[in-house]
Amino acid sequence: MKSFFLTTPIYYVNAKPHLGHAYTNIVADAIIRFHKLLGEDAFLLTGTDEHGDKIVQAAEKEGVSPKEFVDLVSARFQELLPQLNIDYDYFVRTTDEAHKNAVQDFLQKVHDTGDIYFADFGGHYCYGCERFYTEKELENGLCPQHRTKPDFIHEKNYFFRMSRYLPWLREYVAAHPDFIRPERYRKEVLAMLESGDLEDLCISRPKSRLTWGIELPFDKDYVCYVWFDALINYISAISWPDGAQYARYWPGEHLVAKDILKPHAVFWPTMLKAAGLPLYQHLNVHGYWLSSAAKMSKSLGNIVEPGKMRERFGLDAFRYFLLREMHFGADANFSEDALIGRINADLSNDLGNLFSRVLSMLAKYFGSRVPQSEQRETDDDAIAELCASALQNYVQLFGRVQFAQALESLWELVRALNKYVDSQAPWTLFKQGDTPRLAAVMHTLLATMRKIAVCLWPVMPDTSLRMLEQLGQRTEKNEPPVASLEMEITSFEGLAADTELAPSSNLFPRIDVKK
Ligand SMILES: [Zn+2]
Structure with missing residues (x-):
């Protein structure tokens, strides 16, 4: 069985979970379920990033120890x-013993190759960013993120000889078009690599300044810089270097938001290269959710709470909206009006209506039992062909993390089926007593609806199974509904004759907007 490994970023625990986190998790879950639907052994890793200055400060503010603080917040993320119905396999924490050991092994390995050196260093340090800035990076002498004046710190530190691997990385990114995707981020990384602004990476903090971190194996007066520590979670969690899971699942893919492009696109591949490990296969980068075209923030009061959206509109409708509305990679606007619009148009009018009208016709004409049918006509074949091509597009686009386009291609099929109902007019066939033709039309509809329901499992897992149950199919919660999605493309098998289906369906009630 083919294996597939995907990671979310590990979330930094000094923040409260918000829509951006929910979106990343939902996308990750959809990708994992998609690969399970392709018959693969898919593994999803998520977790929390728990070291650094900011954690210590946040814990002090709460009047608890750093350990108590990270336990609390990590639990909140979990x-x-x-x-959100996230089917994850492991939740890693960077304060886990296994992770600490792996980070020390990794550091030692890179140190042994001569790619870590000790040097005198003076730099502009922003405590908010937990990093040094070069003179060039500052804007009017201020941190570009925080608009505060960084402290000039002069101290000895350890450095990772990243510069040695940058020319290699530039060539690698240039030669592998889907290593970083979508394309806009690959271009951004190439520009970064060509700018000449990247230097060696400071990877230590003296314990005199910070103790909440992983001790360097070759100098007990220093702890490891948070990014160097955090990135290693992607392999420590699958028991690198000797574990069976590492052998089975690495190399995998990462999913991140665009604000952490540089550590994932530059630090991490050069770290892997220096340690002699295979690179990840893809870095999938998504944009931000905006609210009225502004970034969500507490001070603007425009924060969308995922929990509230789920309670009001249902989890699956919320998941569908996030995947359908955002073109993966670009920013998208979140508004309740847009969400309600999608629920009413796509889910209620198009998909829900198809299920409700077909199942009630089957109840009326055939007592909710699938009739025998042999007589297929050109119109039915046209639907079967459209179904095959829509599914093929869906699989291809989904595999390229183009979820909005994948769903659009599936909805072309949904809308074509609604038109097919109108043009075949089963009610007229019933009146005319043309039972063979009526049976063929119902067969074509039900077979296609079944495939649509299967395709939707990664996006709307519970609804997909409910649709399949209405179609008389056996399902198991959290199990992929078919063994291989690809087989669904090549065969147009109908539902078995005499299967008993639900007499009616109301999957997505319309949402009335009171004016
Ligand atoms: Zn800053």
């Missing part, structure tokens, strides 16, 4: 996952 609790969010079942609420």
Whole structure:
């Protein structure tokens, strides 16, 4: 069985979970389920990033120890996952012993090759960013993120000889078009690599300044810089270097938001290269959710709470909206009006209506039992062909993380089926007593609806199974509904004659907007 490994970023625990986190998790879950639907052994890793200055400060503010603080906040992130129906396999924490050991092994390995050196260093340090800035990077002498004056710190530190691997990385990114995707981020990384602004990476903090971190194996007066520590979670969690899971799942793919492009696109591949490990296969980068075209923030009061959206509109409708509305990679606007618009148009009018009218016709004409049918006509074949091509597009686009386009291609099929109902007019065939033709039309509809329901499992897992149950199919919660999605493209098998289906369906009630 082919294996597939995907990671979310590990979330930094000094923040509260918000829509951006929910979106990343939902996308990750959809990708994992998609690969399970292709018959693969898919593994999803998520977790929390728990070291650094900011954690210590946040813990002090709460009047608890750093350890108590990270336990609390990490639990909050973990609790969010079942609420969003995220089918993850492991939750890693950078304060886990296994992770600490792996980071020390990794550091030692890179140190042994001569790619870590000790040097005198003076730099502009922003405590908010937990990093040094070069003179060039500052804007009017201020941190470009925080608009505060960084402290000039002069100290000895350890450096990773990243510069040695940058020419190699530039060639690698240039030669592998889908290593970083979508394309706009690949271009951004190439520009970064060509700018000549990148230098060696400072990877230590003296314990005199910070103790909440992983001790360097070759100098007990220093702890590891948070990014160097955090990135290694992607392999420590699958028991690198000797574990069976590492052998089975690495190299995998990463999913990140655009604000952490540089550590994932530059630091991480050069770290892997220096340690002699295979690179990841893809870095999938998404944009931001905006609210009225502004970034969500507490001070603007425009924060969308995923929990509230789920309670009001249902989890699957919310998941569908996030995947359908955002073109992966670009920013998208979140508004309740847009969400309600999608629920009413796509889910209620197009998809829900198709299920409700077909199932009630089957109840009326055939007592909710699938009739025998042999007589297929050109119109039915046209639907079967359209179905095959829509599914093929869906699989290809989904595999390229183009979820909005994948769903659009599936909806072309949904809308074509609604038109087919209108043009075949089963009610007229019933009146005319043309039972063979009526049976053929119902067969074509039900076979296609079944395939649509299967395709939707990664996006709307519960609804997909409910649709399949209405179609008399056996399902198991959280199990992929078919063994291989690709087989669904090549065969147009109908539902077995005499299967008993639900007499009616109301999957997505319309949402009335009171004016
Ligand atoms: Zn800053």
